[in-house]
Amino acid sequence: MTTFDLANVQTELQGKNPRSILKTALAHFDNIAISFSGAEDVVLIDMALQIRKDIQVFSLDTGRLHPETYRFIEQVRKHYQIDIEVLSPDRLPLDAFVKEKGLFSFYDDGHQQCCGIRKVEPLRRKLATMDAWITGQRKDQSLDTRADIPEVQHDAGFSGPDKQLIKFNPLLNWSSAQVWDYIEAYQVPFNELHKNGYISIGCEPCTRPVLPNQHERAGRWWWEEATKKECGLHAGNIKVK
Numbered sequence: 001m002t003t004f005d006l007a008n009v010q011t012e013l014q015g016k017n018p019r020s021i022l023k024t025a026l027a028h029f030d031n032i033a034i035s036f037s038g039a040e041d042v043v044l045i046d047m048a049l050q051i052r053k054d055i056q057v058f059s060l061d062t063g064r065l066h067p068e069t070y071r072f073i074e075q076v077r078k079h080y081q082i083d084i085e086v087l088s089p090d091r092l093p094l095d096a097f098v099k100e101k102g103l104f105s106f107y108d109d110g111h112q113q114c115c116g117i118r119k120v121e122p123l124r125r126k127l128a129t130m131d132a133w134i135t136g137q138r139k140d141q142s143l144d145t146r147a148d149i150p151e152v153q154h155d156a157g158f159s160g161p162d163k164q165l166i167k168f169n170p171l172l173n174w175s176s177a178q179v180w181d182y183i184e185a186y187q188v189p190f191n192e193l194h195k196n197g198y199i200s201i202g203c204e205p206c207t208r209p210v211l212p213n214q215h216e217r218a219g220r221w222w223w224e225e226a227t228k229k230e231c232g233l234h235a236g237n238i239k240v241k
Contacts, residue, residue: 004028013151021151021170026052031131033058039190040136040171043182058085062118064203072191079189087122111221127158132166139172
């Protein structure tokens, strides 16, 4: 890792294209990984491998993903001939949670506790070993929670007391159309659920297809307010009022 001045790099990367942001991220950090779950993340993998062949990639297996998503993870692994570290929830708190509340408690009391056990805790374990990570966040995925995030930031939610974790968002300023233009142009693998009306894809019980002209996040946690549609992986996006 080279010397990293966050304020200067934020200024340098403001408004830059994804490749420029990725090049900066990979130049500054060796111990860095791409968080992979959806179409945006495979675009990042495709770009990153053109810059550096040894990029780390990890994915969260909540135990509640669609069968198509598991096949998608394997498709990406084989297509790019890369290792993908698949992270699972800790069994003991998950067993206790399911025993107490059942398998669908999120419909009644919100998704935060379930996501905390199935997603946030495994991610926290992984990021404790990293200096930086790369996400597929875009501003237009959620104007309620993602409009103000920068291209690179200090990840306060996952930094430790003795270490600053840096998060890069290379696709921040891209639209969904730009992502899919890249996927088509470079024959990037994608989840087959996208052919069936799914745009933003999470766990099976919490994801449904969207109707024409609906926002892409409308199919995620559709029973909750738009301002709550973050699972905790990007908790810093939600401003506490």
